[in-house]
Each structure stands twice: as C-alpha cells, then as structure tokens.
Amino acid sequence: MGDATSLLTDRYELTMLEASLRDGTGSRRCVFELFGRRLPGGRRFGVVAGTGRLLQAIEDFRFGDDELRFLHDEKVVDAATLAFLADYRFTGTVTGYREGELYFPGSPVLTVEAGFAEGVILETVALSILNHDSAVATAAARMSIAAGDRPLAEMGSRRAQERSAVAAARAAHIVGFGATSNLEAGRTWGVPTMGTAAHAWTLLHDSEEDAFRAQVATLGTGTTLLVDTYDIRRGVETAIAVAGTGLGGVRLDSGDLPTVAAYVRGLLDDLGAHETKITVTSDLDEYAIAALAASPVDAYGVGTSVVTGSGTPTAGMVYKLVARQDDAGSWVSVAKASTDKASTGGRKAAFRTLERGTATSELIVVSDGFEEVDDAASHPDARALQVPLVTEGETDAAHVGAAGVQAARTHHAQVREELPIRALALSKGDPALPTVFVDRA
Amino acid sequence: MGDATSLLTDRYELTMLEASLRDGTGSRRCVFELFGRRLPGGRRFGVVAGTGRLLQAIEDFRFGDDELRFLHDEKVVDAATLAFLADYRFTGTVTGYREGELYFPGSPVLTVEAGFAEGVILETVALSILNHDSAVATAAARMSIAAGDRPLAEMGSRRAQERSAVAAARAAHIVGFGATSNLEAGRTWGVPTMGTAAHAWTLLHDSEEDAFRAQVATLGTGTTLLVDTYDIRRGVETAIAVAGTGLGGVRLDSGDLPTVAAYVRGLLDDLGAHETKITVTSDLDEYAIAALAASPVDAYGVGTSVVTGSGTPTAGMVYKLVARQDDAGSWVSVAKASTDKASTGGRKAAFRTLERGTATSELIVVSDGFEEVDDAASHPDARALQVPLVTEGETDAAHVGAAGVQAARTHHAQVREELPIRALALSKGDPALPTVFVDRA
Structure with missing residues (x-):
C-alpha cells in the first residue's frame, strides 16, 4: 500500500x-x-x-x-x-x-x-x-458451495504471480475460504494463515519418524503430519506411533483421493485415532471437492485452481x-x-x-x-x-x-x-x- | 523493487x-x-x-x-x-x-x-x-511464431492482476513481442510502450470526425485511428478525410477480422491510402493470429490470451x-x-x-x-x-x-x-x- x-x-x-x-x-x-x-x-x-x-x-x-x-x-x-x-x-x-x-x-x-x-x-x-x-472470487465461491461445512484453505500462491497470490488469498477468503497459506495476505488483509510441513521436511530427515518427531516437538500433537512421502500405510502408522492417538491431523497430497481418504480413515480408526482429521490437498477444484462429499475428509486445501480462477x-x-x-x-x-x-x-x-x-x-x-x-x-x-x-x-x-x-x-x-x-x-x-x-x- | x-x-x-x-x-x-x-x-x-x-x-x-x-x-x-x-x-x-x-x-x-x-x-x-x-512466455512465444515478421504488441494489462500485468508485459517482450501498452513495464523493464486511443475517445466527442481531428492534432498524421466505433466504412473514410492518405494506421477491434481486414484494406487502397497500416486487436490468440496470416494485416495487439497464458x-x-x-x-x-x-x-x-x-x-x-x-x-x-x-x-x-x-x-x-x-x-x-x-x- x-x-x-x-x-x-x-x-x-x-x-x-x-x-x-x-x-x-x-x-x-x-x-x-x-x-x-x-x-x-x-x-x-x-x-x-x-x-x-x-x-x-x-x-x-x-x-x-x-x-x-x-x-x-x-x-x-x-x-x-x-x-x-x-x-x-x-x-x-x-x-x-x-x-x-x-x-x-x-x-x-x-x-x-x-x-x-x-x-x-x-x-x-x-x-x-x-x-x-x-x-x-467467482471460482472460489463455487468451491465453497461444494465444500459445504468442511473448512477450506487457499494454498495456491506458488501457482500465481507473487502479488496476484496475495490478492487471490484475499478474494478466496471473502467468499468462504477460512484460511490461506500466504503470509502476506495475513499481514496486509488479516486473512488467517495456516500450514505445517511439506515433503521436503520428511526428505530432509534420515527417516520419516525423525521428521514427525521433530515436527511434533515443535508444533505439538495437534499438528497435521504429511503422511504420503513414502508409503501411506507406514506413514500413518508412524504418525500415530510418534504423536499418539491425539494427533491433530494427517494430510494427503497425492493419489486417488476418495480411495486414499477412505483407506486412511480406516487405518486411523484401527489405530484408535478416531479424532485425527484428514486434510486433502492434491489438485482440487470445485468438481473434485464435490466428488469427495461422501468421503471421510475433514478439510480441503486448494491450490492452482482457485488462484487461476478454475479455468x-x-x-x-x-x-x-x-x-x-x-x-x-x-x-x-x-x-x-x-x-x-x-x-x-x-x-x-x-x-x-x-x-x-x-x-x-x-x-x-x-x-x-x-x-x-x-x-x-x-x-x-x-x-x-x-x-x-x-x-x-x-x-x-x-x-x-x-x-x-x-x-x-x-x-x-x-x-x-x-x-x-x-x-x-x-x-x-x-x-x-x-x-x-x-x-x- | x-x-x-x-x-x-x-x-x-x-x-x-x-x-x-x-x-x-x-x-x-x-x-x-x-x-x-x-x-x-x-x-x-x-x-x-x-x-x-x-x-x-x-x-x-x-x-x-x-x-x-x-x-x-x-x-x-x-x-x-x-x-x-x-x-x-x-x-x-x-x-x-x-x-x-x-x-x-x-x-x-x-x-x-x-x-x-x-x-x-x-x-x-x-x-x-x-x-x-x-x-x-511459453504462450507468447507461440504467438510470436504465428505472427512471423509482423509486429506484435502486448495490451492485456486490464485482464491480469495489476502487478502480474507488468510481469506479463516483460515476459512477452522476452519472447518477441515488440511493445506493450503497460507504462510500468516501460519504466521498470525498459519494454517499449505504445498506444493511441480507445472507443471512449470517439464517444467523448460530438462526432467521430471531431475525435479524429483532435487526435491527429496532438499525435500527428502518423497516429493510428480506431475506426470501428460506429460504422467501419464511414470510420475509414472519415479517418482519411481528416488525416489524408499519409495516415499512419487504423485499428480494428471488433468483427470477423479476416473479413473486416480485407474490406478495410480495399477501402484504404480505394482512397489512395496504400501505406496506411492495419492493426487488429480483438480477442487474438495464437490460433487467431495464424488464421490471419494471409490477411492484409500489418500488426497485432494481443490482450487477454497472452497475459493469461492462453489457457x-x-x-x-x-x-x-x-x-x-x-x-x-x-x-x-x-x-x-x-x-x-x-x-x-x-x-x-x-x-x-x-x-x-x-x-x-x-x-x-x-x-x-x-x-x-x-x-x-x-x-x-x-x-x-x-x-x-x-x-x-x-x-x-x-x-x-x-x-x-x-x-x-x-x-x-x-x-x-x-x-x-x-x-x-x-x-x-x-x-x-x-x-x-x-x-x-
């Protein structure tokens, strides 16, 4: 300004x-x-x-x-x-x-x-x-309608020009997105910001367990762990072993999301982590969100499609x-x-x-x-x-x-x-x- | 910066x-x-x-x-x-x-x-x-290929976030666009800038003739007159009547461009304005530019499609x-x-x-x-x-x-x-x- x-x-x-x-x-x-x-x-x-x-x-x-x-x-x-x-x-x-x-x-x-x-x-x-x-905003409003009561976060900054990204986070918030990954949108426009870790965090460490342990040590068990860097089943098991059944959430960023979300929900429930939430973030748009309405997904993170107006x-x-x-x-x-x-x-x-x-x-x-x-x-x-x-x-x-x-x-x-x-x-x-x-x- | x-x-x-x-x-x-x-x-x-x-x-x-x-x-x-x-x-x-x-x-x-x-x-x-x-740049390079030796100008600022527009003008210039309408791209990146008048200029005046006369008085006969606000035939005739056969150019911003360009070229030639150039600017992309290769068009102005990466x-x-x-x-x-x-x-x-x-x-x-x-x-x-x-x-x-x-x-x-x-x-x-x-x- x-x-x-x-x-x-x-x-x-x-x-x-x-x-x-x-x-x-x-x-x-x-x-x-x-x-x-x-x-x-x-x-x-x-x-x-x-x-x-x-x-x-x-x-x-x-x-x-x-x-x-x-x-x-x-x-x-x-x-x-x-x-x-x-x-x-x-x-x-x-x-x-x-x-x-x-x-x-x-x-x-x-x-x-x-x-x-x-x-x-x-x-x-x-x-x-x-x-x-x-x-x-017009595209994001459709995503908000498709998501219903489930929280939506905007995380597409990397797929938009750097200043457009801030404006996009702002526009998405106006039509119902609850948060953004973009820090400048937080500073300039008061949009709540969110985010925990990328695949690089896991790859940086000698093991997935090391990575999860360090993240939980810093952010607490309420954090969201990204479980799909190597093998999703082992990722989920390691996450619960490290954080306990009180783990806040897991994030899925690849694969066929309806299938994977159902599979991970089953794993979490088998491990007793009934309250651990599932966030999905892979190439979502309003249609993909709508297709997940019946899946055990707790929150959506939307990237490219929202910042580019979904076509x-x-x-x-x-x-x-x-x-x-x-x-x-x-x-x-x-x-x-x-x-x-x-x-x-x-x-x-x-x-x-x-x-x-x-x-x-x-x-x-x-x-x-x-x-x-x-x-x-x-x-x-x-x-x-x-x-x-x-x-x-x-x-x-x-x-x-x-x-x-x-x-x-x-x-x-x-x-x-x-x-x-x-x-x-x-x-x-x-x-x-x-x-x-x-x-x- | x-x-x-x-x-x-x-x-x-x-x-x-x-x-x-x-x-x-x-x-x-x-x-x-x-x-x-x-x-x-x-x-x-x-x-x-x-x-x-x-x-x-x-x-x-x-x-x-x-x-x-x-x-x-x-x-x-x-x-x-x-x-x-x-x-x-x-x-x-x-x-x-x-x-x-x-x-x-x-x-x-x-x-x-x-x-x-x-x-x-x-x-x-x-x-x-x-x-x-x-x-x-990837989209613009295709437009540059399609345009061949004819000059291309970027004029899509209004269809991009205001700072993206500057970056887009810069990227288009790198891959062969000769100029941009965007003044900030001129100041920050040294991209040559261009532009003469919009339809508002003609509508502001009591007649098209008044508008053309005022534009030529300010910019000289080498300017480019926008001739499609009312009736293209009369627009072209008025343009040559006001500026003479030494008029630099006319711009066409609507209609079926291959048809209109051929028609206007004929009109200009009939009026003796053989050197007056034709610039077209309506909803062009790489395909539309390619389709105009055989038309009597001298220059292209590209807007939305270049700043949005043509899809x-x-x-x-x-x-x-x-x-x-x-x-x-x-x-x-x-x-x-x-x-x-x-x-x-x-x-x-x-x-x-x-x-x-x-x-x-x-x-x-x-x-x-x-x-x-x-x-x-x-x-x-x-x-x-x-x-x-x-x-x-x-x-x-x-x-x-x-x-x-x-x-x-x-x-x-x-x-x-x-x-x-x-x-x-x-x-x-x-x-x-x-x-x-x-x-x-």
Missing part, C-alpha cells in the same frame, strides 16, 4: 488525456461504467471482488517525480499534460456493488463520474484489479464511457454501435428483486436524465445494489483494509443465501438470474 | 524452518530443484521466464521490523526463529537456465544449494515468479528437495516415492544436444556424488544449459534489471532457432525434444 499505482496504466489513456486537454474535452463531465457482458465459463453467478483494493489504488494514483520523469523522458505526453498529472488527485465520485456482492451480465459493478481527463486514466487499474479478484483467470469485465455532457452541459448517452461489442449507454441504477427472500432478477434501470433514480420505492421487494464508494474524492473507509475484507465476507455470505437453488449447480448453464433492463430515458 | 518479498511465502516454510532450527537439520546442506513434470497444455516446448525478477526478489528477501512484528504477533514462529529471520540473507548458490531459454519435462530450470533453513523459505516466491512468467495461466513447476547432506557430510539423493508425484532425486546437469545446429534432446545427467559434471566435453555437440545466477549470495548482475530483459530476449531469439520444425506446430502434441536422463550416480 502506498506504492504509486499511476503507471499501472495503458499508454493510450495518457495519450487520450493529452489530446483532451488540448481540445478542451478533458473537462467534459463523464460517466464510465465497469461491467461484464457475460459471466465467463458458463457460470451461474459472478462475485465482485477487489473493490477495497481498487479504492486504495485510486488513493495511490499519484504521479511523483519518478513517474513524471519516465513520462517525460519517453515523450509519452507533453509538458501541459505532465503538469496536469503532477497535480492529479481523483476528485470524482464512484458508486458500485459492495465487495462480495453477486453480479450478472450487464450489472453496473462500478460507476465512475468525473471529468473525462480524471476518469479515463483509471480504466486499466480498475479493470486489472476487479477482473482478477472477481475471477478468483477462467479473468472476469473479462470492461470499462466504458456510457454518458457525457456536451458543451451546453446536457447529458448524452453514448455507446459503441458496431458489430459484436455493442453495449447499453446511459447511467444505470441496479436492483436485485426478491420474492420471499429469494432473488428473482437483476433489474437495471437506465436513466439518461440523471434525475435521482429511486426505484427501491417502486420495487418494494428489491434491494438497491449500488453504494457510494468515493464521494467527490473522499473514499468511504468502511470498504478498505482488513475491515473491508471482513465486511465483504459477511456481505457475501448474506447475499449468497438469496440465490435460487439452481444457482448452486456446478454444471455450465445460463445465469441464475435474468438481467432486466428498464429504460427510463 | 526493494519491497520486502519475504512474506510472499507459504506459512509452512517458516514452520519447517523453526522445527529445523530446533532439531539441527536446518544447517544440513541441501539441493533444491525447480522443474516441471510436464509441459502444460500439450505444448511442444516451454520458455523459462522470470529469472531476473526472481534474482531481485531473493535480494529483497529480508525480514524487517514490520515482517517480524507480524510473525511475532501471529505466533507464526518462536523467538529463536525470529532472530534467524532478522539476520536472513541468502548466502547460497543458485544455478539455472538463462532467462529466455527453452525447457522440457524434467529440465532442472533452477537449482538452489544452501543450508535447509536458507533454501526452504525461497520455495514459494521462486515458484510464484517462474510459474507465472514462464506460462506467459494455461501457470507453468505448474515444483520446487523439490533432491539431495541433502547427512550428519557425516555425505550427500544423499532424495525423492518423494509415493504414487503419482514421484520425481528424480539427485543433482542434475543439463545439456541440449544438437545436430547441425538443430536440437535433438534434453540431456540430463544425474550425479549424486557432486563431483564436477563436465559433460560438455563428452558431448561435443551439446550446449550446457545451466549458468551461475547467485554465487555464495552474490547475484550475477548480468541477469537483472532492464539489461537482463534484453539479454534474455536476445538469448531466446537465438535458441528458438535451434528448434526442430515440429516444435513450431500450434497443435497439441508431445514435447519437441525427448528428455534423456543419464544416471552417473
């Missing part, structure tokens, strides 16, 4: 900025909308994540001497633009879905209102953060200009028209309609006129989905830092309860809720 | 560290090897990337007051371990494949020799960096203890034995055998005894693949920073020339070279 985020930006944003300062359009008031045209991977719902990180990134979006020198030396922009950037501080307004909220095709996940010059240069960093974190590493959301003022100060709805990437212009207000507590639609009211849209009144069973995140440059502190993560986690757990049962299916399908556009323009 | 990387670490590494300091095994000299069991996605070759970033991360792997306070407050490790970490500085030796080098299943991409305590805690950060960057976002490499000393100081080869994740113990020396300049195999000599392996002599047509990266804690400066990126780019271009023609196929298949293990133990 605190590192400048201003060069995490596509060059064309600064090019457009420069041109807009020259021709005067940079001061035109604009509305940018961040949304997904579809839910990737045939999933039933999406989960918004990264909002708290984005709000921090907007605060840190400053151009210091280093950034300005680079832009000058590389001739990216002219002197007038450098002067604008030196003073840059976002003074606009951002509203959006709460972090942890569900989203559907067309949901206005984030709305930025600012002068063109101020708003256009946030495009890349906003998309980078929300696309990554939402992709992870969908980006949410694919876009950041589009949807409305702007003209020289007379009147608002004009705008949208790209050609071919396959058309979108809906105009500012939008979003609601989730509910019947007896179950969500029935994503209702999006398009309103060019920018009168206050207060459709909550006209939809008594609808919940307004957008909240203020930044108001005239001031960030709402409730959404940032470790407290923001906990708030998002709580919110996610609540709104997931509203989903209809069909939304919980792991198979590919249509979005669980229809998106209904209402044009009030 | 310079930010502490020490908590980009799985908690179990510090747990093992603590236990090893207690039972004395922490000082056992160890060899850790980083390798991939297979090439992901049925690809014909892999590309090593991230080495320069990793060397920086190892230098920055320090535990300052903030890190130590977190570990203390969270009771991650005991006081003796905190004292060890406070003084931590890697003093071991790292050898490995040059950045930009090709790799195959079992290639010893990185070898770390150090005391267990020193070496074990680098596992996560080493894997995070090399798995991500190598996945991107394979992680290289899936692992970091394993392969040898250690015993109490008597003798080396012992070690490897996990059970079931599906077996690997080959022992330190390895790697060579690429060549016949008349074409690579024929990945030759890996396993040598437990740790005598100097100098098989280059016995294989006169083999090229040794491992180079010193860190020697007793001292990093070889040739591999880091922007100069390291350029060296890697040059090396990659050279070694790709050695590949047999079958390696250039985009279809899934076996690795282009067999990995041959020779056991000298």
Whole structure:
C-alpha cells in the first residue's frame, strides 16, 4: 500500500488525456461504467471482488517525480499534460456493488463520474484489479458451495504471480475460504494463515519418524503430519506411533483421493485415532471437492485452481464511457454501435428483486436524465445494489483494509443465501438470474 | 523493487524452518530443484521466464521490523526463529537456465544449494515468479511464431492482476513481442510502450470526425485511428478525410477480422491510402493470429490470451528437495516415492544436444556424488544449459534489471532457432525434444 499505482496504466489513456486537454474535452463531465457482458465459463453467478483494493489504488494514483520523469523522458505526453498529472488527485465520485456482492451480465459493478481527463486514466487499474479478484472470487465461491461445512484453505500462491497470490488469498477468503497459506495476505488483509510441513521436511530427515518427531516437538500433537512421502500405510502408522492417538491431523497430497481418504480413515480408526482429521490437498477444484462429499475428509486445501480462477483467470469485465455532457452541459448517452461489442449507454441504477427472500432478477434501470433514480420505492421487494464508494474524492473507509475484507465476507455470505437453488449447480448453464433492463430515458 | 518479498511465502516454510532450527537439520546442506513434470497444455516446448525478477526478489528477501512484528504477533514462529529471520540473507548458490531459454519435462530450470533453513523459505516466491512468467512466455512465444515478421504488441494489462500485468508485459517482450501498452513495464523493464486511443475517445466527442481531428492534432498524421466505433466504412473514410492518405494506421477491434481486414484494406487502397497500416486487436490468440496470416494485416495487439497464458495461466513447476547432506557430510539423493508425484532425486546437469545446429534432446545427467559434471566435453555437440545466477549470495548482475530483459530476449531469439520444425506446430502434441536422463550416480 502506498506504492504509486499511476503507471499501472495503458499508454493510450495518457495519450487520450493529452489530446483532451488540448481540445478542451478533458473537462467534459463523464460517466464510465465497469461491467461484464457475460459471466465467463458458463457460470451461474459472478462475485465482485477487489473493490477495497481498487479504492486504495485510486488513493495511490499519484504521479511523483519518478513517474513524471519516465513520462517525460519517453515523450509519452507533453509538458501541459505532465503538469496536469503532477497535480492529479481523483476528485470524482464512484458508486458500485459492495465487495462480495453477486453480479450478472450487464450489472453496473462500478460507476465512475468525473471529468473525462480524471476518469479515463483509471480504466486499466480498475479493470486489472476487479477482473482478477472477481475471477478468483467467482471460482472460489463455487468451491465453497461444494465444500459445504468442511473448512477450506487457499494454498495456491506458488501457482500465481507473487502479488496476484496475495490478492487471490484475499478474494478466496471473502467468499468462504477460512484460511490461506500466504503470509502476506495475513499481514496486509488479516486473512488467517495456516500450514505445517511439506515433503521436503520428511526428505530432509534420515527417516520419516525423525521428521514427525521433530515436527511434533515443535508444533505439538495437534499438528497435521504429511503422511504420503513414502508409503501411506507406514506413514500413518508412524504418525500415530510418534504423536499418539491425539494427533491433530494427517494430510494427503497425492493419489486417488476418495480411495486414499477412505483407506486412511480406516487405518486411523484401527489405530484408535478416531479424532485425527484428514486434510486433502492434491489438485482440487470445485468438481473434485464435490466428488469427495461422501468421503471421510475433514478439510480441503486448494491450490492452482482457485488462484487461476478454475479455468477462467479473468472476469473479462470492461470499462466504458456510457454518458457525457456536451458543451451546453446536457447529458448524452453514448455507446459503441458496431458489430459484436455493442453495449447499453446511459447511467444505470441496479436492483436485485426478491420474492420471499429469494432473488428473482437483476433489474437495471437506465436513466439518461440523471434525475435521482429511486426505484427501491417502486420495487418494494428489491434491494438497491449500488453504494457510494468515493464521494467527490473522499473514499468511504468502511470498504478498505482488513475491515473491508471482513465486511465483504459477511456481505457475501448474506447475499449468497438469496440465490435460487439452481444457482448452486456446478454444471455450465445460463445465469441464475435474468438481467432486466428498464429504460427510463 | 526493494519491497520486502519475504512474506510472499507459504506459512509452512517458516514452520519447517523453526522445527529445523530446533532439531539441527536446518544447517544440513541441501539441493533444491525447480522443474516441471510436464509441459502444460500439450505444448511442444516451454520458455523459462522470470529469472531476473526472481534474482531481485531473493535480494529483497529480508525480514524487517514490520515482517517480524507480524510473525511475532501471529505466533507464526518462536523467538529463536525470529532472530534467524532478522539476520536472513541468502548466502547460497543458485544455478539455472538463462532467462529466455527453452525447457522440457524434467529440465532442472533452477537449482538452489544452501543450508535447509536458507533454501526452504525461497520455495514459494521462486515458484510464484517462474510459474507465472514462464506460462506467459511459453504462450507468447507461440504467438510470436504465428505472427512471423509482423509486429506484435502486448495490451492485456486490464485482464491480469495489476502487478502480474507488468510481469506479463516483460515476459512477452522476452519472447518477441515488440511493445506493450503497460507504462510500468516501460519504466521498470525498459519494454517499449505504445498506444493511441480507445472507443471512449470517439464517444467523448460530438462526432467521430471531431475525435479524429483532435487526435491527429496532438499525435500527428502518423497516429493510428480506431475506426470501428460506429460504422467501419464511414470510420475509414472519415479517418482519411481528416488525416489524408499519409495516415499512419487504423485499428480494428471488433468483427470477423479476416473479413473486416480485407474490406478495410480495399477501402484504404480505394482512397489512395496504400501505406496506411492495419492493426487488429480483438480477442487474438495464437490460433487467431495464424488464421490471419494471409490477411492484409500489418500488426497485432494481443490482450487477454497472452497475459493469461492462453489457457494455461501457470507453468505448474515444483520446487523439490533432491539431495541433502547427512550428519557425516555425505550427500544423499532424495525423492518423494509415493504414487503419482514421484520425481528424480539427485543433482542434475543439463545439456541440449544438437545436430547441425538443430536440437535433438534434453540431456540430463544425474550425479549424486557432486563431483564436477563436465559433460560438455563428452558431448561435443551439446550446449550446457545451466549458468551461475547467485554465487555464495552474490547475484550475477548480468541477469537483472532492464539489461537482463534484453539479454534474455536476445538469448531466446537465438535458441528458438535451434528448434526442430515440429516444435513450431500450434497443435497439441508431445514435447519437441525427448528428455534423456543419464544416471552417473
């Protein structure tokens, strides 16, 4: 935190900025909308994540001497633009879905209102953060559903870029993972951390028994011993011989897990270690977790699949200009028209309609006129989905830092309860809720 | 650079560290090897990337007051371990494949020799960096092959976590992408940056003509105009009307690109703009680029697919203890034995055998005894693949920073020339070279 985020930006944003300062359009008031045209991977719902990180990134979006020198030396922009950037501080307004909220095709996940010059240069960093974190959260939520009441831990740091790994651990925690292996996620975001030992620990020692004995001496009998380095049967027997029947747990990281888990449960029970738990960690994804529902497994550790979005590493959301003022100060709805990437212009207000507590639609009211849209009144069973995140440059502190993560986690757990049962299916399908556009323009 | 990387670490590494300091095994000299069991996605070759970033991360792997306070407050490790970490500085030796080098299943991409305590805690950060960057480089190299002599630009920042995006731009540049949209990649790694305007630029203005006129006024007629916001025919006509037949280029970001590119080329030629280039940027991957080989396209911009590894976002490499000393100081080869994740113990020396300049195999000599392996002599047509990266804690400066990126780019271009023609196929298949293990133990 605190590192400048201003060069995490596509060059064309600064090019457009420069041109807009020259021709005067940079001061035109604009509305940018961040949304997904579809839910990737045939999933039933999406989960918004990264909002708290984005709000921090907007605060840190400053151009210091280093950034300005680079832009000058590389001739990216002219002197007038450098002067604008030196003073840059976002003074606009951002509203959006709460972090942890569900989203559907067309949901206005984030709305930025600012002068063109101020708003256009946030495009890349906003998309980078929300696309990554939402992709992870969307995949992780399915794993959380598949795991039911069994604890889930995120342990995929090694299969993600080193800073993505921290963001992924954070996103997974928001949607129900109880812990992470990633220490930086613990420090920065307050995610509980966990972990005991790898195969290297056993291989380091002259015998598996030596390794287990040393681990128990340090961590106590409540620790979890990794029993599959050599032979699983002997590993389990050695573990109980060393730690006693009060051993906290064993971890299995290879093999056909339903078979191996049942076998190990039987071994443990035969040895009298009825309370010793079994954690499995080998190449799990939401499907493998679901397939283990009937197996005697007590906890899951998920790696690659959660940090890479289980086949969908980006949410694919876009950041589009949807409305702007003209020289007379009147608002004009705008949208790209050609071919396959058309979108809906105009500012939008979003609601989730509910019947007896179950969500029935994503209702999006398009309103060019920018009168206050207060459709909550006209939809008594609808919940307004957008909240203020930044108001005239001031960030709402409730959404940032470790407290923001906990708030998002709580919110996610609540709104997931509203989903209809069909939304919980792991198979590919249509979005669980229809998106209904209402044009009030 | 310079930010502490020490908590980009799985908690179990510090747990093992603590236990090893207690039972004395922490000082056992160890060899850790980083390798991939297979090439992901049925690809014909892999590309090593991230080495320069990793060397920086190892230098920055320090535990300052903030890190130590977190570990203390969270009771991650005991006081003796905190004292060890406070003084931590890697003093071991790292050898490995040059950045930009090709790799195959079992290639010893990185070898770390150090005391267990020193070496074990680098596992996560080493894997995070090399798995991500190598996945991107491996995918991007295929795009570079498909593009042939046409320029390629990376512009996928918005579809990757914000810091991953910078690493991805760097990796793509190493394997042949000429430029990136990402400004931070320009500043940190010296990758050339590019970009002109988005659809928002056109939508901001009262007319497409106004937008083009303002862009040309700022960037000159050599700029590239985005012509598909409304109607492509009118967009092209307006572009030439505004900029003249000397317009540098037009960009197409939607539609069926082979059809649209041919249509636009015809329009431009009819208007006399024979030198105006066509850049295409819509959802390209290596297959789409290959399909455009016969189309009148001058340059490609690639987004999502390159930053997400085109379906394979992680290289899936692992970091394993392969040898250690015993109490008597003798080396012992070690490897996990059970079931599906077996690997080959022992330190390895790697060579690429060549016949008349074409690579024929990945030759890996396993040598437990740790005598100097100098098989280059016995294989006169083999090229040794491992180079010193860190020697007793001292990093070889040739591999880091922007100069390291350029060296890697040059090396990659050279070694790709050695590949047999079958390696250039985009279809899934076996690795282009067999990995041959020779056991000298």
